[in-house]
Amino acid sequence: MDKLGAMQAFVRVVDAGTFTRAAEIMNVPKSAVTRQIQALEKVLAVKLLHRTSRRLSLTEAGTHYYQGALRLLDQVSSLESSVAGATQSPRGKVKVEMPGALAYSLVLPALGAFFERYPDVQLDIRIGNRSVDLIAESVDCVIRVGPLLNDSLIARPLGFLGMSTCAAPGYLEKYGRPNHPGDLACGHTLVQLVSPQSGRAFAHELKRGEEVVTISGSHQLSVNDSTAALTAGLAGLGVLTTYTFLVSAHMDSGALVAIYPEWRGEQIPVHIAFPENRHVASKVRVFMDWTRELFACYC
Known part of the structure; x- marks a missing residue:
């Protein structure tokens, strides 16, 4: 019997929760x-x-064996990576999950530089912001916006994403430009963004000196995706509050107009995270390091 292979299969079955899922992985x-x-x-x-x-x-014996097997397999993986790393560049597939807004506007457009640096690394990018079980779904790392809800993950901060409130020129011509955030509650329509996990509406704050105002108002449209909200804002369907990196180019071109430039929007934390008690392979580590370099330009 290949004891090491059997040990790896045992760990995979425990992590996946079923023999069927482990076999698929x-x-x-x-x-x-x-x-x-x-x-x-x-x-x-x-x-x-x-x-x-x-x-x-x-x-009880299985729990003891599983914990020991994890430590041993991590040691084996670390040893192999250290030896291979001395003679070859990182290689293999890295499975990553991240929200669509980050993928479409930040990560994917910049990946050419990553592949030039690491031509033997293959990325499998999944779009989402779920509380995914990384081990069971064989995900190597995730990029998360907002507070992390999974205590079993080791998180590395990427910075903070600023927020901006804006609207299309056609919307402002039709409804007028609000002078104060409180004006949005009367006579204006918001593009409402809701959480893809809970379905609850996001509430955003604006600050000016000691004054803090929570943006509120009526809406005809709610979406659970930031890119969809941006599209609605560009179409003049309402006042939009979203990530600055998503709208900055549109504000530069005039397709969107900043409504409250003298007010400061929220700063939303963003992290890259990976499972605890897992050796981080060199292929995963170089992607994480590159991601931190990328986000340093925007956060």
Whole structure:
């Protein structure tokens, strides 16, 4: 029996939660994974998993073995990376998840420079801002905007994203330009952005000196995606409050007009995060380092 391979299969089954999902991630038949775990339990002479038709759970011995296997596999991965890193550039696939606004406007347009620097790294970018289980879904790292809700992740700050309030010239010609944030509550329409996770409307604050005002008002349109909100704002469908990096070029061109330039919008934290208790491979580390360089230009 390939004990190291069986150990890797066992860890993958525990992380994935099912034999079927583990087999899909490993790209092997489910029967092969089952045989590996059965052979491992036979060699160890202990039962590692409680199996039911719906779920798996670790036995006491399984919990102890899983924790030890994680440490050992991380050591093996670290050793291999350190040896390979001395003779070759980072290579392999990195699976990343990030919100669409960051992907479309910041990361994807700049990836040419990353690929020139690391031609052997392949990126698998998934669009989303979910509270995803990185281990179960084999995600190497995530970029998150706003507070992190998953305590099992190790986060590295990328900076803060500024917010701007603006509207299309056609909208302002039709409804007038509000002089104070409080004016938006009467006679104006907002493009309302809601959380893709909870569906709750985002509330944004503007500050001027000691004065703090929460933007509020009526809306005819709500969307759960920042890029969709930008498109609505450009179409003159309402007053838009969104990330400055999304609207700066449109404000420079005149397609959008800053309404309250003397007021300061919120500063939203952004992080790149990866699972704790996991060795960070060189291919993942170089992407994370490059991302921090990229965001330093915008945050």
